[in-house]
Amino acid sequence: MTSREIRDQFFEFFKEKEHRIIPSAPVVPYDDPTLLFTNAGMNQFKDVFLGKGHRDYNRAANTQKCIRVSGKHNDLEEVGRDTYHHTFFEMLGNWSLGDPAKPNEGYYKKEAITWAWELLTDIWKLPKERLWATVYRTDDESYDIWKEKTDIDPKHILRFDEKDNFWEMGETGPCGPCSEIHINIGDDYNNPKWVNAGVEECIEIWNLVFIQYNRDENGTLHDLPAKHVDTGMGFERIVAMLQNKSSNYDTDIFMPLINKISELAGFKEKGDKERVAVQVIADHIRTLTFAIADGATPGNEGRGYVLRRILRRAARFGRNLNFTEPFLYKLVDVLVDTMSDVFPEIKTNQESVKKIIRAEEVNFNVTLDRGIHQFNEIALKAINNANYKEEYIIIVRSDQRISVNTKPKVGTQYKNISDYRIENWSSEETQKYLTKKPIISGDEVFKLYDTYGFPVDLTNVMAQEKGMAIDEDRFNELMKEQKERARSSTKNKIAEAGITVESLDGFEGDTSQTTEFTGYNEISTKTKIIAIKEIDKNILLIFDKTPFYAESGGQIDDLGTLQIGDKTFDIIDVAKIENKIVHVIDNPDNIKFEIGSTVKLSVDETRRNDIIRNHSATHLMNAALRQVLGENVQQSGSYVGPDRLRFDFTHYQKLTDEELQKIEDIVNEKISEHIERIRHADTPFDEAKKMGALMFFGDKYGDKVNVIQFGDFSMEFCGGTHVNNTSDIKYFKIVSESSIASGVRRIEAVTGRGVAKYIEELENKVSELTSKIGETASEIKSIQSRISDLSSEAKYEINEDSQIAISIQTEDIAKVKQSLSKNEDADIQVVKNVITELENNISILSSKLSDLNEEKRKLEKKLSELELKSKLGGIDSIIKSPVEISGIKLFKGKVDASNMDELKSMGDELRNNMKSGIGVLISAFDEKVGIVCVVSDDLIKEKKLMAGKIVGSIAKIVGGGGGGRPHLATAGGRDVSKIDEALNETGEIIKGLLS
Structure with missing residues (x-):
């Protein structure tokens, strides 16, 4: 049977039992902000179980999309390694919603148990001798139904305690016993010890929950007026049983994905490492596709962070298959082909899902290589610091290879037996050569998370692959410290006063009364002081009512004034603590306030x-x-202030x-x-x-x-x-x-007055650009004039018109700003026209200024070349009049260079023209001395004269130093007054070097 046929048979079976087949709820539970993801079929009936809702049917069945990646249902570490754990799975379920007004439409334990047995053994023909039933230890009713109403082997009915056979929604609320059905596919299928033992050969396939109690805050159980049945069967597991597969991954649910991954990776045969990687990826792409199709997106918080972790985990396992480019998004089409008939939303959102996944892959790939390299460095350090077994010596070499050697006997050297790259070191090597698992410090794990975006579970996977462990406790400490730092960075006056959200210590008066917020309907009110706390030059007051809004939901708090008698005080901060609104009053003169006094509070209306x-x-x-x-x-943050709004x-x-x-x-x-x-x-x-x-x-x-x-x-x-x-x-x-x-x-x-300010900024930008265009045009004229003095080239003609025609008059702009700032209606189209016109002008002017700056740059370069050419002509006299020092020609002199680069160019020119000899040029610029020395190749070879030694000795005279290559070296100095002395001493310096 195909998986599609199995699902359809389940639906048909319960249709015949008068159940309504209902659609799956989204995997993103938007109506339940306490839940990350839908993790059970019962989630959509939570309100019914709590007595807060009802349906127009009492019997229902469906296949529910589920994700389990956190909390008590976190199977993430097992996924891909065993045969049956998944982050995403389908849960087949049937329900009796137990409406007391329609008792004949509901059912309870007898029907739930006998129907489950009928479907499994009569319809699906599972071998009865391999099936086991478990019941809660005191649930005699369920035990007797199994024994008397089914033909299960009585020895296969087992009792367990709360851990395995009692279901609870939470610490309080609806709960009840459950009966689970297990199947043992191993050889020892008649042995009860394997049930609930956590082995792959004996697994739970169906859980029948009987919700009959309500647990109160004291832990006491009370009978519910209406009893419910809530069942859940793992679809992937039952398909594996019916298709006679030992692993869920071998069923037709997963094989299309696995085949596609293998095709993309380009291999046919897989080792254990590759098998795990393929199975992890096949599982994770299902979670990503269904969650994103239902509206979730990868992010940094909540369910978004869970998805990002899963995606990055899959991408990292992709490296085990040699994927270096985005590939996960290519698997979405396979899921759409095989599952969109049951879940059409994945086809509807197919392209959006692929784009989101690919974008995440691209972003993570940027840091993945660097992160893996960093992890490998950490792993090498851990191996280097580890204790190795007595018979071995482990050496981590400078080329980052791990050398394994046998311990030498007396009189012999150690013998190398293996070399490993860190990428190839696995848990097998750790177990073979080291005495115990190396521990990667929590600080290193935190660095990988904070710098490279590696979720802690991804680092843990990589560590496990190498036979290492991580210090997760220390990592959690560092995470907590980071959060504390973030919180402390936002401290305000109230926090500085030593008041926390848990406490109102130090207040005089009544702090039990809730502050009535009147700010929805008024911005000013008369009120009474009910509690006081003094701190430095501030006083903290609580009133019985207030129009002041305290910061919450992204909206910052109100500011304003307090008036008592003829005195007015500024309210500089507001915060909500335990349903009380605390006001911080600026009280520089230490005026005394009394409990019971009536004051007038006024919010700054404009703000x-x-x-x-x-x-x-x-x-x-x-x-x-x-x-x-x-x-x-999805919104992930916001700021709402008077100046602007920010939306993440x-x-x-x-x-x-x-x-x-x-x-x-x-x-x-x-x-x-x-x-x-x-x-x-x-x-x-x-x-x-x-x-x-x-x-x-x-x-x-x-x-x-x-x-x-x-x-x-x-x-x-x-x-x-x-x-x-x-x-x-x-x-x-x-x-x-x-x-x-x-x-x-x-x-x-921005809105309102913020838009008026924005328009004003645009006007200022237009004026600024216009002014800069005029200045730049003048600078270009000046440069062109200097070029003309040095060259006969034609002048560059520039357009001095920096004014752009603005179709909207200045007075119209003023009217728009006034309408935005005052209590007047603003014409949306007129405002848009003004902004568009100004923005267009800025674009045109910016482009014009950019063109002028580029032209200015070219002309400045041209001027520099001409000036240098002119200055190079000035060294002709130096070339024509060398002095001889011990038979060597010395070309020396002062030149007019603007900077060291120009001086070096002159040195190059001198060297090219002097043939054989030594050249020394000195110039003053920026109130400092610049020196360049050049030496011809023959003197370097025959006389061992080096420009660096010569220039270094000269530089000492002017209070500096320098050096360089044998043929050209530069130096600098501070004392401009000693330039002539330095030139005069050059000959003696050369003589000294020749002797």
Whole structure:
């Protein structure tokens, strides 16, 4: 039977049992921010088990896409090495949802057990003598059903404790006993000791969970009013059984992938190392394809980081198959061909998935080679420091080879028996030659992670391949320290005051009362002081209510003033601690505040308006990003301040100018539509999910949440402050797009007054460029004039017109800036025209300035050549009037050089013309002395005269030093006044060298 037929038979069987066949939930659980990935079929029924939801059916069956790579279900280290562990798998399941109002439609233990036995033995004909059933140790009901209602061998019914046969959703909540079905395919299949022993010959194939209790906070079990059945069967495992394969990887589920990997790698036969690599890659590409197709993307946090780890792990195993270029993305097509009939979403998102995977591969390949080289250096050091067995001597040579030698006997030398490159050293060599596993330090592991992007589990795999271990405890310490440093770098006044999120120690007054936030509806209010803490020149106050927003969700806190009597104080910081909003008051005169006093709090309205414009624009941009780039875009960070907004999001490549313009246009279109903001305050969490509000993985939500909605375009969970109408944003302008990490992009943008400031910056840029063009044109004229003095060449004609015609008048630009800064409507199209016109002018002027600078550079080079030529003509007199020193011609003199390069050129010219002799030229430039000495080849050979020795001796006279090659050497000095003395002493220096 094919895997497709097996899956279809499962569906048909439960259809006949009146089950509804439902689609798989996405592997990315967007409605459950507590969960990284869907890891069981029951995830989509969690609300039913918790009594918070219901379905219009009581019996269901499906195949659920699952990913297990973290927590208690982390099988990552086993994947590819054994026959049956996977990071991605299908879970066939059937459920009775136990609605008390429809008891006749549900079922419980008897049906679940007998139907499972019927499907396995009557339909699929699995050998009964190889099947085992396990039950919870006190679950007599299930035990009796197995014994009396099936024909399983009674000796094959075993009892186990909580670890193996009691299912719990969490520390509290729904739970119950379970009954597992195992199959033993080994020779010793009648022996109970192999059940739950963790051996490949005897594995669990189906788990039947009976949810009948609710565990309270004290650990006490209470009967549930409705009982549920939740079953899960590993599809890959049952296919292996029915296709009579000893490994899941040998089934028709995996073979198309394995064949493609083998084809790409160009081999037919595989050793153990290659077999593991192929199986790891085949498994991991399934996880990547399904997760990305469902909207996840590789990144640096949460599920994104898990995917990045998996992809990098697969890429590293690809090196074991000699893949040096991106290859994983080529496997996506195979999955689409074999699985899109069941999971059409992978075909719908096929090209997007391939692009994302390929981009990640390209990025990682840049550092993978350097990282592997660094790891090999670390491994060599570990081997060098290791203790080797008594009969061997291990030497790590300078050429990075490992020399293994036998220990010499008395009177003999040691004998080399093997040489290894570190790449070829494996766990076998470690076991053979070393006394114990070398340990790679946590500091080295952290460096590989921090510098080269190597996840710790990837380093661990590489270490295991060489028979080494890593100090994971130390690595975790360093990770914790890094996080602490990141946290400490953002300390504010409140942190400096010694107050933490866990404590309000040191406050006088009532710190038990929750602060009422009134800032959604007002920016000023009268309130009472309920708690005080003094610290230096600041005082920290808590009020019974406040309009001040404390930093949260990317939106920074409000600033403003406190007024008491006729005195006004600045509020310089705000933070939320334990549902209390703490205000930091600048109190330079140490004025005393009293608990119970009434004060007036006023938020800086202009600043607040700037912030809310940027916050609402962030929501609109998020929706526009998903519309333009696809639903797989996920927010990974944000900043909402008065000056700008910053939005970090997952995406695999740089956005094109067209994409950025489209995003900007969509947001401005929504601004022009005057969409009213709707705030769904204190909405029950489940109701908000049903509304379709966008939530963010890792955020913690209470039972009730706030939802911000702008028409049918944007709806997000959000507790921040926002505009009342999109038109209040006035205009949205993207000012930059960049990469901040692999797979994470950042957009910065401005709105309202920020756009007015941006336009002003564009105007200043136009003025600056215009001025620079004029200055550069004048400089070119001056250079051309100097060239004319030295040459008869024609003058270079330049266009002095640096003014570009601007179609929009200055007064119109001023009006636009005013409409953006004041409480006036801004005309979106007019604003866009102004910005476009100014940006175009900057582009034209920048191009013109670039052309002029290039022309200036060419003319400066031409001028330098002419000046040098003129100066070279000045050494004619030196060449014509040498002096003789012991029969050797000495050509010496002062010259006018601008720098050392020019002086060396003169030295070359002198050497070319003097035939035989010594040349010494000295010049002053930049208030220093420059010296060049040249010696002809015959004197170097016959008299052993070296330019370096000569110039070094001369340089001492002017307070310097130098050296160089035998035929040309240079030196410098500080004392310009001794140039003549140095020239006069040159002859004596040469005489001294000849003697």
